[in-house]
Amino acid sequence: MIHPPGLDGARFGEASDGDPRTDDEAVARFARHGAPTAIAFPHQVHGATVQLATTAGAAGDADALITTTADLGVAVATADCVPVIIEGPGFAAVVHAGWRGIVGGVMAATVEAIGSMGLTPRQAAVGPAIGPCCYQVGAEVLDRLAGHVATTTWGAPSVDLPAAATMALGDLPVWRSERCTFTDHRLNSHRRDRTARRQVAVAWCRSGP
Numbered sequence: 745m746i747h748p749p750g751l752d753g754a755r756f757g758e759a760s761d762g763d764p765r766t767d768d769e770a771v772a773r774f775a776r777h778g779a780p781t782a783i784a785f786p787h788q789v790h791g792a793t794v795q796l797a798t799t800a801g802a803a804g805d806a807d808a809l810i811t812t813t814a815d816l817g818v819a820v821a822t823a824d825c826v827p828v829i830i831e832g833p834g835f836a837a838v839v840h841a842g843w844r845g846i847v848g849g850v851m852a853a854t855v856e857a858i859g860s861m862g863l864t865p866r867q868a869a870v871g872p873a874i875g876p877c878c879y880q881v882g883a884e885v886l887d888r889l890a891g892h893v894a895t896t897t898w899g900a901p902s903v904d905l906p907a908a909a910t911m912a913l914g915d916l917p918v919w920r921s922e923r924c925t926f927t928d929h930r931l932n933s934h935r936r937d938r939t940a941r942r943q944v945a946v947a948w949c950r951s952g953p
């Protein structure tokens with residue numbers, strides 16, 4: 745379990761922490777690390793829809809959830825895509841940012857939604873994702889993320905997804921995990937194993953706005 749320093753309500757689960765969407769043991773494990781047991785999950789569709797969560801359980805099709813409800817966790821599940829948590833007084837938000845979502849503007853849409861609710865971000869955290877070291881991509885992705893082109897450790901073209909996700913956060917203080925899901929076997933990687941398993945990021949606030 746990753747406790748990003750400086751954030752009030754943020755945890756990035758590792759592979760062994762399980763999936764609170766389907767596993768009560770995992771809910772209990774997150775709770776032992778301070779997270780609420782009531783958690784809302786979007787149905788992730790690699791889009792740019794942001795939803796306000798007010799109750800636990802399945803939310804609609806979205807790739808970002810915001811909550812202003814005290815002790816309601818909002819969560820996304822990833823296995824190479826970038827999990828991002830944004831928090832400020834009276835709210836917490838979580839984003840599932842893969843290349844399609846980033847290109848589609850899910851990060852900017854989340855920041856904009858937070859602002860339009862009259863909320864002020866204070867800090868963000870970028871969890872473990874596939875790094876530019878390993879995220880080999882073809883022309884389709886390179887063209888769309890041309891500002892974030894890098895090279896893998898084996899010399900192939902790649903993009904830096906965590907950097908692309910972070911850019912939309914502007915000058916907000918951001919903690920970054922820097923761990924690469926592809927090479928770190930304590931994390932699930934779809935690219936590495938074609939696994940259906942995910943690690944889960946949970947964000948919450950302790951009091952309303």
Ligand SMILES: [Zn+2]
Nearest residue numbers: 875877878924
């Ligand atoms: Zn890597």
